[in-house]
Amino acid sequence: MAEDREPPALLDASHAGSTDPEDGEDLFVSAVSKMEASPTSPAEPIIISSSNGPEPEPEEIFLDEDPDDLFAEATEEVSLDSPERQPILSDGPSPAITPVTPTVTLDPRVSEAFARSPDQDEDEEENRDAFDVQISVSDPEKVGDGMNAYMVYKVSTKTSLSIFSRDQVSVKRRFSDFLGLHSKLASKYMHIGYIVPPAPEKSIVGMTKVKVGKEDTSSAEFVEKRRSALERYLMRTVKHPVLLKDPDVLQFLESSELPRAVSTQALSGAGILRMVNKAADAVNKMTIKMNESDAWFEEKQQQFENLDVQLRKLHASVESLVCHRKELSVNTVSFAKSSAMLGNSEDHTALSRALSQLAEVEEKIDTLHQDQACNDFFMFSELLGDYVRLITAVKGVFDQRMKTWGKWQEAEMMLQRKREAEAKLQYANKPDKLQQAKDEIKEEIEEWEGKVQQGERDFEQISKIIRREVGRFEKDRVKDFKVVIVKYLESLVHTQQQLIKYWEAFLPEAKAIA
């Protein structure tokens, strides 16, 4: 299909991307890599649909509708020295607002995307402070009962970005919807090197408790934990400049009805396929020995391995902290009770009252402990957990790069074989079939040469994207931690001030004992 869409010769050696339409993914890959070839420097593919600029416009937005047609249109539209390029360049580093109407119009967005230069993307990076989307997940509601029950969450989006159709919108989503969203994003973006934030984990135990209707603190905690995790997941996803524009994301946030994502269930056909793929990937990882020519990747991979270990350790430390705090809360309450009993049995009035006050103070302190335990948990434990999972996504992206390299090498090998076959044909003894065979082989060689070039481009593309993604990840990581530290300190200060109040209230009671 893509073959007829050969772009103008300006685009350097762009081949009709994928002749193997097994999965929609490849379709996209070729689209991107095709677009990136710039007349200025063929050696440095411009990442149009980059992760940096707050509003790159990858054409994958339209893939869901009718990939072939739209893709074709995009091809025809693009021309890197098309006149559209100039005016859009002059827009310069603008905040993340696309001057388009919400109903998707192809031309301006697509050409705008192609007009991005790497420098512009860097500038846009700085202006990400203008990023203005606030998502909250709230109001968990149980729907149905028994084992068929599920929780529904209200997802509210507040934004001034115009890619959204409204300033404020609220929709109801269930957990499998989130998983479905992640699954779509992962299949679209991970293999080209974007770090797609992982969705919160399933929890059979937690969910069963909720389904069965246990109205205790542990299931309330579970629901709150999940709600918070879903909120963080969405915020991380929209903070990614590429993912923000994805139609699946927009649909998720805005449309009132969403088709049920059944393929997220573990035992569905898709689920089993996932498991098979995971196994296949694992085997591949072992068999592909990549010749790493770029030291940066080797270093980074090692760094991420180290970081993984460190974060897991930190996570374990914090979990232990949370556990002890809970224990302290239990003990404090117990002590408060025993103190109250002492107070009740005490004859001396003032002493009795003081002891009862002591019990009250201890109970108040216990509330503080519980709050602080929550803070420890939500601020650090969940943050660290999120990052451990994010690192898994990062590692996945590095693995994708290895796979891409593998594909490229495979293509090289095939090309080699075809060339050898061609050479052999020179010495063949079947003259009548010779010409036909020669023609065939020539075609095949051309085909594989194309694939080799494609493979190389893909590899360079994914490497470039990964570099950017890693840079973004590292910046975000520092930001996230800073934000949490400040929040944590605020909670610490608040707790202490409460404590001071309680002690100051108790002191006169103690002094009043005659």
Added chain:
Amino acid sequence: MEGSSAESALSVSADSIRITDLTQDGDVLTFAITSQKLNSSAGVCVFRAYEDFEWLQQSLFSQENVPGLQGIIFPPLPPKALPLQSNMQTKALKQLGFLALGQDWQGYCKALEFYLQQVATHPTLCKCKALDSFLINSESPGKQRGRKGIFNRLSQAVEEMRKESHKDVDNFFQNERNKNTNIAALSKVATEKLIDVVMTEQKLALACGHFSTSLHLCVNQDDAAAVAFSKVCLKLSDIIEAVKQNFEKVASNNLTTLGLGLDLESRYQEAEKEMLFRRTCKLIELETVKKSTEKAKANKREVMEEFQKAVEKEFSLISSVAKEEIERFHSSRVNVLKNVLIGWCEQQLNTAKECAELYSQHLEACRNMYSE
């Protein structure tokens, strides 16, 4: 060593008794006890081991010619301390309770010091020669075993249990016994619960320490991004270190004020219980003698009646001493508890203020550093 005379009195000021130092040699703990002489400005310093305290307590129990000795609520001697090793924590806890938790024996020394002060300020006990010699003789009393005096620990024999619940002839004492049983049990429970709290606080401090150390391990200088992250980790490490120190202080405050106070109250209630039990035993003895006298044959009757009169006299002496002791005990314990509660509250308040200040500084610094 034994005996006392009405004229002998303590030669040092009771308020000046201090335990100033503690040395440990293997299993043996030696305490340095200082006090001020009453008639001069000279100070005295002696060195005593735990056995010497036990000797003193025994001597107090076995005094002769002290009317109604059994009615005295004897200041409770803290139990013997095992040398502090981490793996002995639970054993020590069971025996020593609170006194095992202090890191540097501070609590324990304070408890022993308080014991000596209580003995020295007791109107009757301060006259015991043994106390004076304990406090000023350079030679320790050594292994002298005093006469076995009145028992000081309730045995668990079923018989004793039965005696303990023997109905009293005097309402005042019956009430006191009931209240005492109740409060003794409750204060013991409260002490144990507070121990749990303190131990958890200490565990939290440890956990914070681990967290803080783990953060240090995240530091690396590979590239600019790593450096930025390392800075953040180090900052957090400092904060967690501050949290840890706060826990340590809070635990220590709980220990040295409320903890020791509750422990003392608990042990004193036990001491009162023992006194009341002694009196009850005397009551039972009296009632038994009365019955025997009634049943006695004429020839033995006079002897029995003499004997009965003697027991009656003892019992009435014990009761009157006991009454005074109980009044004294009540007012003193309220005072002690008041001071304990005030001290506890003030220390925790100070710690909370210091901590709030420190956290605020960190917060300020972070806000400044992180405002980009």
